Amino acid sequence: MNAHNPSGWRPEMGEGGNLDAVATTSGDRGLMLEEALIFELGAPGKCGVELDEPACDPVPGLARFLRKAPPALPGLTEPETVRHYTRLSRQNYAIDLGPFPLGSCTMKHNPRLNEKVARLPGFADLHPLAPQQTVRGALEVINQLAEWLITLTGMHGVAMTPKAGAHGELCGLLCIKAAIEARGEARSVILVPESAHGTNPATAAFAGFTVEAIPATAAGRVDLAALAARLGPDVAGVMITNPNTCGLFEREMKTISDAVHAAGGYVYCDGANFNAIVGRVRPGDLGIDAMHINLHKTFSTPHGGGGPGSGPVVLSEALCPFGPLPFTARTADGVVHLVEEEDAEAFGHAQAFGRMAAFHGQMGMFTRALAYILSHGADGLRQVAEDAVLNANYVLRSLEDVLSAPFAASGPCMHEALFSDDGLPEGFSTLDLAKGLIDEGFHPMTVYFPLVVHGAMLIEPTETESKAGLDRFIGSLRSLAERARASDPSLKTAPHLAPRRRLDETLAARKPVLVWKEAAAGG
Numbered sequence: 106m107n108a109h110n111p112s113g114w115r116p117e118m119g120e121g122g123n124l125d126a127v128a129t130t131s132g133d134r135g136l137m138l139e140e141a142l143i144f145e146l147g148a149p150g151k152c153g154v155e156l157d158e159p160a161c162d163p164v165p166g167l168a169r170f171l172r173k174a175p176p177a178l179p180g181l182t183e184p185e186t187v188r189h190y191t192r193l194s195r196q197n198y199a200i201d202l203g204p205f206p207l208g209s210c211t212m213k214h215n216p217r218l219n220e221k222v223a224r225l226p227g228f229a230d231l232h233p234l235a236p237q238q239t240v241r242g243a244l245e246v247i248n249q250l251a252e253w254l255i256t257l258t259g260m261h262g263v264a265m266t267p268k269a270g271a272h273g274e275l276c277g278l279l280c281i282k283a284a285i286e287a288r289g290e291a292r293s294v295i296l297v298p299e300s301a302h303g304t305n306p307a308t309a310a311f312a313g314f315t316v317e318a319i320p321a322t323a324a325g326r327v328d329l330a331a332l333a334a335r336l337g338p339d340v341a342g343v344m345i346t347n348p349n350t351c352g353l354f355e356r357e358m359k360t361i362s363d364a365v366h367a368a369g370g371y372v373y374c375d376g377a378n379f380n381a382i383v384g385r386v387r388p389g390d391l392g393i394d395a396m397h398i399n400l401h402k403t404f405s406t407p408h409g410g411g412g413p414g415s416g417p418v419v420l421s422e423a424l425c426p427f428g429p430l431p432f433t434a435r436t437a438d439g440v441v442h443l444v445e446e447e448d449a450e451a452f453g454h455a456q457a458f459g460r461m462a463a464f465h466g467q468m469g470m471f472t473r474a475l476a477y478i479l480s481h482g483a484d485g486l487r488q489v490a491e492d493a494v495l496n497a498n499y500v501l502r503s504l505e506d507v508l509s510a511p512f513a514a515s516g517p518c519m520h521e522a523l524f525s526d527d528g529l530p531e532g533f534s535t536l537d538l539a540k541g542l543i544d545e546g547f548h549p550m551t552v553y554f555p556l557v558v559h560g561a562m563l564i565e566p567t568e569t570e571s572k573a574g575l576d577r578f579i580g581s582l583r584s585l586a587e588r589a590r591a592s593d594p595s596l597k598t599a600p601h602l603a604p605r606r607r608l609d610e611t612l613a614a615r616k617p618v619l620v621w622k623e624a625a626a627g628g
């Protein structure tokens with residue numbers, strides 16, 4: 106039960122629970138502030154700063170480049186501008202306001218220490234073209250982080266440059282491609298389980314491979330027999346997420362790797378869920394050849410709103426020689442070296458397939474990730490994984506009596522609890538529960554992914570939520586599930602308390618209005 110709203114719904118909301126009828130003159134409702142588009146607010150000629158007229162005529166010959174008419178800028182004073190963005194920011198939901206239970210995304214608290222470290226002038230003010238001898242500290246950060254990643258994953262080397270998970274996938278597949286070409290073979294197929302994140306098949310296709318799906322078993326794991334049956338001389342490799350997107354650990358990973366290797370292929374692991382096993386499992390021990398690590402998921406750092414990310418790729422001994430430059434690898438002396446073009450030959454890296462990025466990667470993310478790793482230490486990182494898994498299992502077991510949990514019988518989940526809308530009455534679905542959560546003050550969970558489960562709800566609480574916080578979330582979701590089971594019609598029109606009602610998402614996607622109409626704004 107939610108302590109803040111024990112009945113789950115407030116009867117005073119009236120017929121259908123619809124607050125639309127409550128109109129105010131300003132459009133604001135209490136402290137929930139309405140806000141127009143900036144172009145509707147502004148007026149031409151208004152400005153936050155006063156600029157002098159240019160003192161001299163433009164350079165002769167350049168006059169033809171001058172605007173004929175003033176630009177269509179909104180025109181706001183400074184306080185109007187500040188209020189506009191502050192009002193908009195209050196309509197935002199953020200990890201600093203409450204839990205962000207999105208499965209697969211790993212939205213966890215970003216310790217402020219990370220931000221402090223990333224903003225140290227010696228890091229924040231680095232120029233990518235600064236001579237290397239003047240930025241030894243930054244290179245040392247990259248090297249230390251690389252060493253941690255190599256050690257934590259039990260792999261041989263790491264390409265630090267990929268800019269996000271999907272970019273890392275591309276890097277890993279290009280390594281596999283280079284390795285196969287070096288063997289003089291032509292293998293064109295990448296096998297991807299049905300439950301995979303959409304980036305996996307997309308990346309494989311982008312890298313020029315043909316993608317084939319491998320089915321999952323009823324227990325939510327890769328169908329080993331189907332995989333083994335498909336292996337052959339045309340298969341370049343497999344892309345497997347572990348823990349997988351059903352929130353389960355692929356227990357047969359070593360068997361899968363051995364079978365793929367025996368058939369001459371390579372094993373790519375989508376490591377986006379590494380936060381569930383960091384400090385507990387070394388992917389290198391499971392026979393994995395390449396794996397990206399989403400620094401922005403496993404090692405904190407905020408990525409809401411689309412960035413920034415960083416997706417270093419760890420490689421096995423077999424794939425290391427093909428890793429892109431710059432590349433970081435442990436050499437025979439046990440020391441981790443950053444290898445660049447000029448010393449590639451000397452470090453046995455002459456077969457590098459090329460580069461993934463112009464410079465060394467996302468420096469701001471490296472500093473944040475290393476700060477996170479060093480402040481947790483090896484034992485702290487292991488506890489991160491254990492607590493993330495504990496929290497997800499708490500959510501799973503607390504709700505399995507009101508929501509269908511398709512793999513609950515497969516044993517404990519990893520860091521994500523997966524539910525489906527099977528068993529909800531006719532007309533009620535995952536979308537209704539997600540929209541209801543907005544009224545309850547929570548960001549919805551991931552919905553309709555993975556595709557292998559009907560009306561999937563994938564919930565990742567992460568280790569940073571307290572038990573009290575989890576109880577509040579569970580109480581809200583439980584009350585919504587109970588309302589759905591009682592066929593409460595008001596749930597069908599949720600959210601009622603958000604700045605906007607339920608939107609027609611199909612219309613928004615099919616007919617987006619992307620153009621500001623000057624006439625309508627009176628400009």
Ligand SMILES: *Cc1c(COP(=O)(O)O)cnc(C)c1O
Pocket residue numbers: 209210269270271272302304305346350375377378399414415416
């Ligand atoms: C997030 C995620 C990706 C993609 O990572 P980006 O950093 O967003 O490119 C790939 N696979 C899985 C399972 C993910 O959760």
